[in-house]
Amino acid sequence: MMDWTDRHCRSFHRILTKHTWLYTEMVTTGALLHGDVARHLAFTPAESPVALQLGGSEPADLAKSAKLGEQWGYDEINLNCGCPSERVQRGAFGACLMNEPQLVADGVKAMRDAVSIPVTVKHRIGVDAVEDYAYVRDFVGTVADAGCEVFIVHARNAILKGLSPKENREIPPLKYEYAYQLKRDFPHLEISINGGITTLDEVEEHLEHVDGVMLGREAYHNPYVLAAVDSRFYGAATPVLSREEAEAGLIDYAREEVARGTSLGGITRHALGLYRGEAGARGWRRVLSDSRRLATGDMAVFDEARTHLRQAAEFIE
Numbered sequence: 001m002m003d004w005t006d007r008h009c010r011s012f013h014r015i016l017t018k019h020t021w022l023y024t025e026m027v028t029t030g031a032l033l034h035g036d037v038a039r040h041l042a043f044t045p046a047e048s049p050v051a052l053q054l055g056g057s058e059p060a061d062l063a064k065s066a067k068l069g070e071q072w073g074y075d076e077i078n079l080n081c082g083c084p085s086e087r088v089q090r091g092a093f094g095a096c097l098m099n100e101p102q103l104v105a106d107g108v109k110a111m112r113d114a115v116s117i118p119v120t121v122k123h124r125i126g127v128d129a130v131e132d133y134a135y136v137r138d139f140v141g142t143v144a145d146a147g148c149e150v151f152i153v154h155a156r157n158a159i160l161k162g163l164s165p166k167e168n169r170e171i172p173p174l175k176y177e178y179a180y181q182l183k184r185d186f187p188h189l190e191i192s193i194n195g196g197i198t199t200l201d202e203v204e205e206h207l208e209h210v211d212g213v214m215l216g217r218e219a220y221h222n223p224y225v226l227a228a229v230d231s232r233f234y235g236a237a238t239p240v241l242s243r244e245e246a247e248a249g250l251i252d253y254a255r256e257e258v259a260r261g262t263s264l265g266g267i268t269r270h271a272l273g274l275y276r277g278e279a280g281a282r283g284w285r286r287v288l289s290d291s292r293r294l295a296t297g298d299m300a301v302f303d304e305a306r307t308h309l310r311q312a313a314e315f316i317e
Contacts, residue, residue, distance in 0.1 A: 002026050002083075004220055008257070009270040010047045013219065015249035016226040016241060019234040022050045023214075026080045028093075029056030029065040041072040051076035053122070055083065057093040057103060059110035066111040066119065077111055079104070081123040084158040084168040095158035098127050101139045105146035112147045120150035122194070122214075125178045126157040133178055140182055140189070150190040152214050153179040169195075169217070180209040200225065200232055207233075221273045243274055250274075251302050258297045265294035268301075275309065283308025 002025045010022045027040045043050060052069035054077060056062050066077040081104060083094035097104050104121065111119045121143055125136045140151055156172040163171060174196050183191040192212030197203060203213045219226055224243055230236035241249075254267045268288040275281035287293065287305035294301060 004270075006266075006270075007043045007047065008262075008267045009220070010050060011044060011253055012250055012267075012270050013223060013226055014047050015246055015253070016223060017229045018238075019230050019236065020226060021076070022047060023078060024050065024052050024074075026053045026055045026083060027065075029054060029058065029061040032065045032068055033061060037068060037072075041068065041074075043073070045073070048073070049075040051078045051120070053078040053080050055080050055093050057097060057100075057107065059103075059107045062107045063110040063114040067114045070115040070117050074117065076118045076120055077115060078120045078122055078152070079107060079111070081121055082154045082158060084124075084160055084163070084165055095124050095127060096160060098123055098136075098139055098158070101142035104139075105143050105148075108143055108148045109146040118150060119148060120152065121148050122152040122154065124154050124156060124158040125175055128157065128160055130157065133181060136178060137182065137185060140186060144186065144189055149188075150192070151182070152192045152194055152212075153182060153210075154194045155179050156195050176206070176209075183210050198222075198225075200228060203233070220270070222276045223271065223273055224276065243278070246274060247271075247302070247306075251299065255299055258299070263294070264297050264299075264301070265289075265291055268294060278309070278312075280309040280312030283312070 005023060005025045010024075013020070013022055031040055041052070052074040054062060054065050054069070056065065062079065069077050080094055081097045108119055108121065123136070123139065126132075136153075143151075155174050155176050155178055156168070159168055159172060176193060179191060179193040183189075190211045192214055193206050193210045194214035194216060197206065197213060197215060198218045203215075206213050215225070224246070227246065228240050230238065231240055250267070250271050254264060257267060258264050272285045272289060275284050284305045287301060287308065290301075
């Protein structure tokens with residue numbers, strides 16, 4: 001989710017759900033150790049609980065970066081062992097780390113020694129042509145021996161050569177049973193599942209077999225799917241927000257951020273799917289993605305966007 005789940009995205013998602021764990025976009029150890037730490041790590045307490053996802057392979061660098069994450073207030077450090085992009089491979093991290101489980105274990109141990117917050121791992125079920133369940137079982141077993149207790153399983157192989165990251169999310173077949181089997185083989189570990197999950201009914205089905213479910217692009221493109229999570233899975237008694245109430249929260253957040261100099265377009269781009277499937281959504285989305293209008297920072301752009309929703313509703317009536 002690089003370039004997607006920044007602090008503005010997470011702040012919007014937090015309007016919709018108070019209890020769901022949110023994850024940052026992957027941040028490389030190099031960016032933290034040699035770049036602008038504040039730009040990568042600054043976030044608001046309202047986003048919590050939020051996990052910092054790291055990309056890297058050198059245990060010492062991972063430990064230093066994890067420590068920075070803890071100092072900045074993150075609730076969890078997550079090591080990415082699932083990203084298949086060639087750029088990430090050139091850095092010798094991401095999904096290619098699954099071929100080096102002991103190196104991952106060393107990195108996990110180094111991070112656990114450096115911080116007091118949980119260290120978790122997100123990974124695939126295999127790499128390239130490896131189809132044997134034993135591959136991911138042994139990977140998890142090796143990393144668990146280093147003290148990792150939480151694994152987020154993207155239930156697809158990562159094809160390191162020949163497929164784009166987008167194709168890697170669509171072409172390799174989903175094998176949810178591999179994640180289920182991991183939970184059976186490691187009942188003491190927390191196993192969450194990821195990949196191709198789009199509805200809360202599907203989430204509920206998976207929770208019969210594993211401990212948690214991660215939503216990725218569905219939560220981004222159709223954020224309103226998060227609105228019922230708190231009441232359905234966390235027992236929250238608060239009413240489910242309407243789309244209009246979620247938009248009102250977004251406007252309040254945007255107003256405060258724009259006053260601090262934040263680009264309005266940098267905020268609205270994360271909410272374009274709020275009315276997905278609703279009448280007038282296309283017009284609402286078109287207005288809130290008009291870079292020329294957004295560049296002015298004028299909050300009246302939301303009023304203009306809502307005219308498309310009202311007109312569509314009047315037409316239906």
